[in-house]
Amino acid sequence: MTWSSRIDLDRITAIDVHTHVHRSVSAPPPAGSNADDMGAYFGIGSMPQYTLPELAQYYRERDMACVAFGVDSISQTGDELVPTNEEVAELAAEHADVVIPFASIDPARGAAGVRQARRLITDHGVRGFKFHPNTQGFHPNDRKAYPLYEVIAEHGLIALFHTGQTGVGAGTPGGGGIRLKYSNPMDVDDVAVDFPDMDIILAHPSFPWQDEALAVAMHKPRVHIDLSGWSPKYFPPQLVRYANSLLKNKVLFGSDFPVITPERWMKDAETIGLKDEVKPLIYKSNAARLLGLLPPGR
Structure with a gap:
């Protein structure tokens, strides 16, 4: 089944562009899950793990839509992605009133990953691809990832x-082997130069490189910023200032659910001084435009 949007933009109140699916409908949570470590980091105890239908129902009950994906880090973990990209896409097609499917392919998969990306686009209708340079162990401007970007750009999709x-x-000891150096947004600036027609989202407030992220989004017309993974009350003041002004059409609501709920995010966002006329852009309109959900003339 190929995904095709059934999202009623007049009904939904927000589009969360950053949510994770951690559990397959056909398997228990994997052994060695880092859910407890992540839950402790975000102060929520053991992190809940949702299947895609459960995620869809959560957002449907809140009159929201969401972008959903897993993270493929097989080169670093040796583990296949669970749930698979195919499961996420197929179930998203069944819940296309609230879920927009993205996929994730570790660039280390090489030509096999490129073939998989093409299949996921043509056979399943995924709308973008999530990259996690830290857990995948690569710099975004590493040429080994460029064949994947070529496929994404060719089909007019989004790289997040x-x-x-x-x-x-x-x-955890040694940060679990995760190296932060891979997540500097200046590496993505090279990608934006080399793929000028590809839409890009810089996920999260980019601590400690917030100014770099703002500069890239200001300079490169197709680079956006999502606000996921942090409570807004911890946002750097310059991020709020730019979201309220020069980048008001390029900033996107995202929660990083389930580690942060959309309710908590929105409650905390009320305390940081977002302008009333900017909130609808951040919560829904910017994402609707970027994701191609707006009908002609809107």
């Missing part, structure tokens, strides 16, 4: 890159 510090491995 984790940037800044990550909760994965935080507080």
